[in-house]
Amino acid sequence: MKYIRTNSLKRLFSLKRRSLEDLLSTSEDEKSGFSMVSSELEPSPRPTWRCFSYEEIFDATNGFIPDNLVGKGGYAEVYKGVSSNGEEIAVKRLAKTCSDERKEKEFLTEIGTIGHVCHPNVLPLVGCCIDNGLYLIFHFSSKGSVASLLHDEKLPVMEWNVRYKIAIGTAGGLHYLHKGCQRRIIHRDIKSSNILLTEEFEPLISDFGLAKWLPSQWSHHSIAPIEGTFGHLAPEYYMHGIVDEKTDVFAFGVFLLEVISGRKPVDGSHQSLHSWAKPILNQGEIEKLIDPRLGGTYDVAQLKRLAFAASLCIRASSKWRPTMSEVLEVMLEGEKDRERWKAPKEEEQEEFWGFEDLEYECDSSFSVSPQDSISARSC
Numbered sequence: 001m002k003y004i005r006t007n008s009l010k011r012l013f014s015l016k017r018r019s020l021e022d023l024l025s026t027s028e029d030e031k032s033g034f035s036m037v038s039s040e041l042e043p044s045p046r047p048t049w050r051c052f053s054y055e056e057i058f059d060a061t062n063g064f065i066p067d068n069l070v071g072k073g074g075y076a077e078v079y080k081g082v083s084s085n086g087e088e089i090a091v092k093r094l095a096k097t098c099s100d101e102r103k104e105k106e107f108l109t110e111i112g113t114i115g116h117v118c119h120p121n122v123l124p125l126v127g128c129c130i131d132n133g134l135y136l137i138f139h140f141s142s143k144g145s146v147a148s149l150l151h152d153e154k155l156p157v158m159e160w161n162v163r164y165k166i167a168i169g170t171a172g173g174l175h176y177l178h179k180g181c182q183r184r185i186i187h188r189d190i191k192s193s194n195i196l197l198t199e200e201f202e203p204l205i206s207d208f209g210l211a212k213w214l215p216s217q218w219s220h221h222s223i224a225p226i227e228g229t230f231g232h233l234a235p236e237y238y239m240h241g242i243v244d245e246k247t248d249v250f251a252f253g254v255f256l257l258e259v260i261s262g263r264k265p266v267d268g269s270h271q272s273l274h275s276w277a278k279p280i281l282n283q284g285e286i287e288k289l290i291d292p293r294l295g296g297t298y299d300v301a302q303l304k305r306l307a308f309a310a311s312l313c314i315r316a317s318s319k320w321r322p323t324m325s326e327v328l329e330v331m332l333e334g335e336k337d338r339e340r341w342k343a344p345k346e347e348e349q350e351e352f353w354g355f356e357d358l359e360y361e362c363d364s365s366f367s368v369s370p371q372d373s374i375s376a377r378s379c
Helices: 007-014 028-038 054-058 102-113 148-152 160-180 237-238 244-259 274-284 300-313 324-333 345-349 355-361
Strands: 071-072 076-082 088-094 127-129 134-138 183-187 196-198 203-205 212-214
Touching: 054 076, 054 088, 054 127, 054 324, 102 127, 127 203, 134 203, 148 196, 160 183, 160 196, 160 203, 160 244, 160 300, 160 324, 183 244, 244 274, 244 300, 244 324, 244 355, 274 300
Parallel strands: none
Antiparallel strands: 071 076, 076 088, 088 134, 127 134, 183 212, 196 203
16 A cells, blocks of 8 residues: 655655644645645744654564554554663554555644644654554553553552542643644544553543644534544534534543543443433532542542533533633632533533434444544553
8 A cells, every 4th residue: 555645745754854834734634724824823843753764663663563562443553662762662553454545644634733732741742654654653651541540440449639630631731732732623532542641640642543623713623424432422523523622622521520430431331421420410419420449538629620520511512611721720720600601401401312322323434432442552
């Protein structure tokens, strides 16, 4: 399979000292409209990542041996490796069996997107390689993902102070993607398996394969086909293909509920976490949300703030959800003005109109399932 089809894409990687603005100048997204905002932006900083040779990543992963495979998804595989300077790395490789040109484009988009960001709570790109395929190189996160630590029964129960730290850090990283970047980034796949952890349990948002730039002149994207993870999809995205910051806010609300409760986004009976939690939140019985494995060892004030933030994030109507700036305010400072967040009664009573059933009746190719995530043990 031939991955690089144009000279402009080849130049995208060979001229690695160019600014990211130049690197993205021939991308498909810019052809769709991003050129109209480029003149308004200050030049992006030069990328800190570098181009690896195939020999380097081949040696680092011991020839991509199966023992070094730490994650596998629908179109990519992740291998653990050790670079020539002794640093542990994770090499994400577009699967050789993948012949979908759209997946190749998504992979290239991920390079351009994640190469643009710089935040303590976003996984940084170390480098890439375009020899004998397409590869992304990241720092290896030995702690794994939030999902793996939260749901692996063989591991100790995650303590409350760690959960709270993860929630705040993830919110900060997502706020940065929405407001701190020169171009707004909609992640589209915020979930616990895409939040990796450092040795100090600092969360790192990863896997930008579905991410979209959102120009300042645009209020939203209209996207088809729908992609994401069951249990995390906002109603307006799943039903109408509408994507904006509030799409990520909804998914973050589900993530908060997962961190609080220790439950998976979708249980064995195909009930989503947000549909289970919504009546509990509406009744104000937040103690029923807490992970029973914590044995009552948690900060009540912090729980109230996180639970209230989650209740706002998972509202069915996007216009009644907060921005990530407001989510952080609630999580850190609490309910200073609860009336400010009071939604109309019809919103509070609104159901998903069969949303749960639609999720599981759709064709599997319509969306990425939780099992398809490559991030649970990836980096």
